[in-house]
Amino acid sequence: MSRLPVIVGFGGYNAAGRSSFHHGFRRTILESLNSQARQETLAGLAVMMKLVEVRDGRHCDADGNPLSLAEIENRHATAILDGTLVRRIELRHLDVDAAHWQKNLSISNAQFTTLRKQLPEPLPANWIIEELEDGQVLVTLQDSCDIKVDSYRALPVKSAGQLPSGFEPGELYNSRFHPRGLQLSVVAATDALRSTGIPWTRILEEVQPDEVAVFAGSIMSQLDENGFGGMMQSRLKGGRVTAKQCPLGLNTMPADFINAYVLGSVGTTGSVTGACATFLYNLQKGIDLIVSGQARVVLVGNAEAPLTQECIDGYGAMGALATEEGLRKVGGSDEVDFRRASRPFGDNCGFTLSESAQFVVLMDDELALALGADIHGAATDVFINADGYKKSISAPGPGNYLTLAKAAAAAAQLVGIDGVRQHSFVHAHGSSTPANRITESELLDRVAAVFGIENWPITAVKAFVGHSLASASADQVIAALGSFRYGVVPGIKTIDKVADDVHQRHLSLSTRDREIAGLEVCFINSKGFGGNNATGVILAPSVVERMLRKRHGEAAFAAWQARRETTRANAQAYDEQALHGQFDILYNFGNDLIDDQQLQISEEQIQVPGFNQPLVFKKDARFSDMV
Structure with missing residues (x-):
């Protein structure tokens, strides 16, 4: 019996704000929220952006005068909206005019x-x-x-998806000499772990030391002054390389930092790189380990901080980025609205780089029930296929047809073909390039026709947060969980209309948010340079609960629901704390070190200091017929 990988926590930070508890998602559908939810979302962002202070648990202005949620909206809504999502690149990154x-x-x-x-x-x-x-x-x-x-x-590219103005991850913990991507890794992993409502020490009590896994990384490595960027530039600038720039620049370092300073893990670790599909590549590893029973809890995520002049130059030289002049031509005006630079499936001229770090916490279903974990969905499959022989390494190919078709077929076996036809939607790669809008829409349209899907809802989160490279499909997964929670599929609001050359006979693309009841499945589609195609299957919590009832029975299900109340209360307490600017970052440097001389090793197991359960050697019958 295969174990089901359920999502028990998620979190991170991107241009929409903090991801846990759907706050970032709510920023993308702000126009569709009721007054209370809209004001709460704006207030949380106001605190992150240092526009509002919190004193004695109350929102205040700089003089200490209390502010209501309505007053925060009236005073700061414009600054909050202008300082989030895709926008003109801010001076904290670089001066695009000089x-x-x-x-x-x-x-x-x-x-x-x-x-x-x-x-x-x-x-x-x-x-x-x-x-x-x-x-x-x-x-x-x-x-x-x-x-x-x-x-x-001046740089020709002037827009990017940036963390909310005024929010600096390095200020939340002792981040001296850490590249920005590693700062993002630490704070994003903390957000995801805190969102579970279960202390990490409590989770470790229920698993063996090697039943934990972490898969995380960055495709662009760490390219700022504290990483590879500073190392590569030092001789040309007449400076000296530091002892930290080389090791901290490695693209695997997000996983290493999380193991060493956040979790204290001795379990499986790794970083699989697949260009813009990297998160799904890592998610596949997490799914495989849980389904096979090799791991019981897995932290999967990516961090990317590519807003450097060199990255912009590199992607710009490929003609891949939306330039000021290109946006001027697309908009038909001398005035450029950089907030609409990322334009999936509309008239567009290139993608928009962004910074982001997103993580999900996976558990097997049995462990999740035992701990009373809240369940936000399940990640059942990720399909990955290359393109075969290619003429251009960056051009799309047939591999994505294989991944999407296999994903649709797999989902139909879980929710039925009617579930796929009537209750699924797609978070498209939607990179905002002219080539993508044609090739991906044709792909989606053809697969929809084969599976009898009409008016397949399509959305693309890059319209709001830009393209975060390694974290791009993680941004999509987090947004999909928001749609399951609120029953809203975000419209592609950065375009006036769908471009004329987009294939949409069987698709439904909208520039407005849509309320869609009964969503059961989301297909996460990703296309990466070099033929790195991946499609993931994410199930809604309502579907997961049906599956849990059937597998574990009503009594076990009811007992889990009772335990879940405490978990939700703990998680809510963290959310309230974070909304008040207290993010309680997990960063344990140099404490609780394991003395390898204290390991107790026998022929059956290893007892690791600091861990409740021993590491028991597994019985291996894979090749028993050969020995």
């Missing part, structure tokens, strides 16, 4: 004065040196010399 670069300059027949200690080694043959006072020298050039001079120029 981005630094070095201009080549040739000089000849020149003289200049400098310090002797600053002379290059070896000295160029055409330099004549004359000693001056105080360690200075006069340099005369007999010929020409090429030098580089600091200069500044």
Whole structure:
């Protein structure tokens, strides 16, 4: 009997805010919320963005005067809306109107004065040196010399999905010298774990040390000054490489940080990279370990912080990003609305980079029931296929047809073909490139026709939060959980209409939010450079509960519901705390270290210090017929 991987917690941060408890999702459907929910969402963002203070549990202005939710909305709604989702790149990342670069300059027949200690080694043959006072020298050039001079120029790309203005993850814990992607990993993993409402120590009591797994990473590594970026630039800038830049720059470091400083895990760890489908690649690993019984609890996620000049230059050189001039042409106006830069399935000109870190906590169904865990859905399958021979490494191919068709067939076996036809929807890759809107819509339309699906609801979260590369499909999964919770499929509100060349005979795309009752399945579709295609199947909590009743019986189901009340109360307490700006980050540096000399090893098991249960060696009958 295979174990069911259920989602018992989720969290993270992206351009929509904090993901746990659906706060980020609610920002994307703000227009469809009732007054109370809208004001609560705005108040939570106001605290994150440092627009509002919290004193003695009450919202206040800078002078300590209490503010009601309505007053927060009246005073700060514009700033909150302007400081979230996709928008013009802020100065905290870089000045897109004056981005630094070095201009080549040739000089000849020149003289200049400098310090002797600053002379290059070896000295160029055409330099004549004359000693001056105080360690200075006069340099005369007999010929020409090429030098580089600091200069500044505007970037053609000026928009990105950024964390809410004023919110800095590194301020939440002792993050000295941590690249931004690792800061995001720590705070996002904490958010996901806290959202479960179950202390991590309590979870560990119920599992063996090696029944925990973490799969996380970044496809672009850590490219800012504290990671590979600083290491690669140091010689050209005349600086020195630090001891931290190389190791902290590794793309596997998010998983390593979580194991070492958040969970204290000795279980399975890894980071699978699949371009823009990376989260689904890692999710597949988590699903496989739980279904097979190798792990009982798995933390899966990704962190990406690509808002650097080098990343923008790189993707921009490919012609993949939405430029200011391209948006001007698409909009037909000299005035560019950078908030509408990401335009899935509409008239568009390229995708929009973004920063994000998202994590989900998976458990097997038996453990979830025993702990009284709240269940937000289930991740049952991820299908991955390549494109075969390719002419262009970045061009789409047939692999995504295989992944989506297999996902639809698999879901039909779980919820029935009518469930797929009438109660499913798709979170499309929706990258916002002209090629994607045609090829992905054709793919979706053809698969819908084969499975008899009419008016298949399609949405694309990149319209709101941009393209976060490794975390992109995680953004989609988190948004799908929001749709299950609220019965709303977000409209693609950054476009005026669906582009004329989009295939939609069997599809339903809307620029407005849609209330759709009875959602049971979401297909998470992702297409990555190089032929990294993946489609995931996410089941709604209502479907999962039906499955749990059938497998475990009414008595066990009722007992779980009773235990779940305490879990929900604990989770709600964390949410209230976080809404007041107290995120209680899990970061354990240098404490509770395991002394490997204290390991108690026998032929049957290993007792690891600090863990309640021993690691029992599994009986392996896989090759018993051969020995």
